[in-house]
Amino acid sequence: MSINIREKLVEAVKKSGFEIPAEFDLLQPENEKFGDFSTNVAMLISxxxxKSAKEIAEKIVKNISAKEIEKVEVAGTGFINFYLSKKHYLSGLSEILSAGVDFGKSNIGKDKKAIVEFISANPTGPLHIGNARGGPIGDVIANVLSWQGFQVEKEFYVNDSGNQINHFGETLLWWYLKKKEGNLPFPENGYSGDFCKNSSEEIQKEQKTEIIKLSDGKLTEFFVRFGLEKTIRKIKEDIxxxxINFDRFVYESDFLSSGKSLEIVESLKKGDHTAQREGALWFIADELDPNDRESVLLRSDNDKTPTYFANDIAYHKDKFDRGADLLVDIWGANHHGHITRMKSALSALGFNAEKLKILLYQTVRLKTAGKVSQMGKRLGNFVNISDLILKMKVPVDVFKFMIISQNPNSILDFDLELAKEKSEKNPVYYLQYAYARICSVLRKADINLVSELEKIAEGKGRVEVxxxxxxxxxSEINLIKALLEFPEVINKIASDFQIQSLPHFATLVAREFHNFYANCEILTSDKKLMRSRLLLILATRNVLKITLTLMGISAPEKM
Incomplete structure (x- = not known):
């Protein structure tokens, strides 16, 4: 809704002979006496x-004219406050109902392909609540882009090569050798905890006859192969x-075996984007630190093995080669330095690096009984996502909501007690209860009337103001106001990927609905009023259902 007001405001500023400030606020004031929207544009121009901000504001106001605006006032030292008409909101309600289950959809991404890569946890252990944070984040972004008309593909990149895999195999092997050599030191950079121990035990039991046949030099490779199979299978089960459903699992090892990583290196060499140093081949670019060891493309070993960086460049090139117009990567915050390197490499290969959007997320800490604990695979103290859901009895919907309701760029303290709460203190319960309450009212209403109104809510009819x-x-108008914000919320998320706006919006709608429910009798004896209120809750149900679906959260009809 504010999009239309913004357009009218920009038009009025231009008509008044002023330049549009690069950034200006158009916000909904907390206090209703300051209108439905308020802007500081005159102050920025001032x-x-x-010149006087108040005089500028008065000049702008004279050039504002729109049927949905009831009045515009200049307040204080130059704020411009907009008051929208009741007819505007009722017209908006009609539009929501006419759109049915497609309300808020757009064709912004029509004929464009987006590849969203997320989670992509190293296959050295199961998903824990830290690396699983990328799951709900990526899923919501993929859903929103699809709602915007993009052809979306969701991918998980399996890092099944490199040092961390060798360390993983060495850890599995250590648990085997420990039975023979009791004082064997634990591998440097090995993985602590029960997962590797249990995986090693299973492999030893399942592959007993094969292990006996192997020479010592082949054992690490053997444990890597079977350890990866087990871990990747477990990760897929956790997902x-x-x-969450992925369209594709892409394996780092495939880029090595196919020679695509070496092809990338050769292309960068031909473009004069590499330098030989310390026996290794480095990627160079003006914007990079020449001593950044993460910029190495080929290691200094005898085989000149491509690095993770080289393989990842090959993977991103592959995405572009598959026709992607937009690449979205969801990475852990420890990959921050990788952003500039990757964009520089893609630019060096002739790709538009602006088509690559990267969202970082911070770590998750578990909060129990008021105490917060740090987790990690190396520490061996992580909480497996399957344990959280199956043993600790945290509902999947709650986990997802608590993840996406926080800014990804902030550390998240996952409150276990709150997650298990079954009351309105739990934000997911609060949302789902609003949806279930609407469904309950509809079940109690006259079946013939509901059947008639359902067709309207499906977009098969139109309601006149x-x-x-x-x-x-x-409370009725406030609920409609909240519903009408949905298209703008979706557009903004598709632009800045600040997904926390979606659960915040859903909470606003639920709050306004609960307030409306408490203050307005829906199944009233006034038949015309009952019909109007039923239409309002049908519109609310549709918007809540769409929002919950985009968040990957269920919409129960009974609670």
């Missing part, structure tokens, strides 16, 4: 023009438990 003009209560 600073540049060296399925979260209700005159049919719902009896919706005049403050």
């Amino acid at each position: 600073a540049k023009e060296n 399925e438990l979260l209700g 005159s049919e719902v003009e009896n919706l005049a209560e403050k």
Whole structure:
């Protein structure tokens, strides 16, 4: 809704002879006396023009004209406050109902392909609540882009090569050799905890006859192969438990075996983007630190093995080669330095690096009984996502919501007690209860009337403003206002990937609905008013269902 007001405001500023400030606020004031929207645009112009902000605001206001605006006022030292008409909101309600289950959809991404890569946890252990954080984040972004018309593919990149895999294999092997050599020191950079121990035990039991046949030099490779199979299978089970579906699992080792990584290196060499130093081949670019060892493309070993960086460049090139117009990567915060390197490498290969969007997320700490604990695979103290859901009884919906409701760039303290709470203190319960309450009201209403109105809510009919003009209560209008914010919320997420806006929006809608429910009798004896209020809750149900679906959260009809 504010998009339309913003357009009218920009038009009025231009008509008044002023330049549009690069950034200006158009916000919904907490206090209703300051209108439905308020802007500081005149103050920003004043600073540049060296004129009175109030005079500038008054000039702008004279050039604002729109049927949805009831009045515009200049307040204080130059704020411009907009008051929208009741008819505007009722018209908006009609539009929501006409759109049905497609409300808020757009064609911004029509004929464009987006590849969203997320989770991509190293296959050295199961998913824990830290690296699983990328799951709900990536899934929501993929869903929102799809809602915007993009053809979306979701991918998990399996880092099944490199030093961490060798350390993983050495750890599995250590548990085997320890039975023979009791004082064998634990491998440097090995993985602590029960997962590797249990995996090694299973491999020893399942592959007993094969292990005996192997020479010592082949044992690490053997444990790597079977350890990876087990871990990747477990990761896939954990992902399925979260209700997340990937279109493709892409393996780092495939880029090595196919020669695509070496092809990338050769292309960069031909473009004069490499330098030979310390026996290794480095990627060079003006914007990179020449001593950044993460920029190495080929190691200094005898085989000149491509690095993770080289393989990852090959993977990103592959995405572009498959016709992607937009690449979205969801990475852990420890990959921050990789952003500039990757974008520089893609630019060096002739790709538009601006098409690569990267979102970082911070770590997750488990909060129990008021105490917070740090986790990690190396520490061996991580909480497996399957344990959280199956043993600690945290609902999947709650895990997802608590993840996406926080800014990904902030450390998340996952409150176990709150996650298991079954009351309105739990934000997911609060949302789902609003949806279930609507469904309950509809079940109690006259079946024939509901059947008629359901067709309208499916977009198979249209409601005229005159049919719902009896919706005049403050709580009714506030609920409609909240619903109308949905398209803008979706557009913004597709642009800046700040997914926490979606659960915040859903919470706002639930709050306004609960307030409306408490103040307005829906199944009233006034038949016309009952019809209007049923239409309002049908619109609310549709928007809540869409929002919950985009968040990957269920919408129960009974609770």
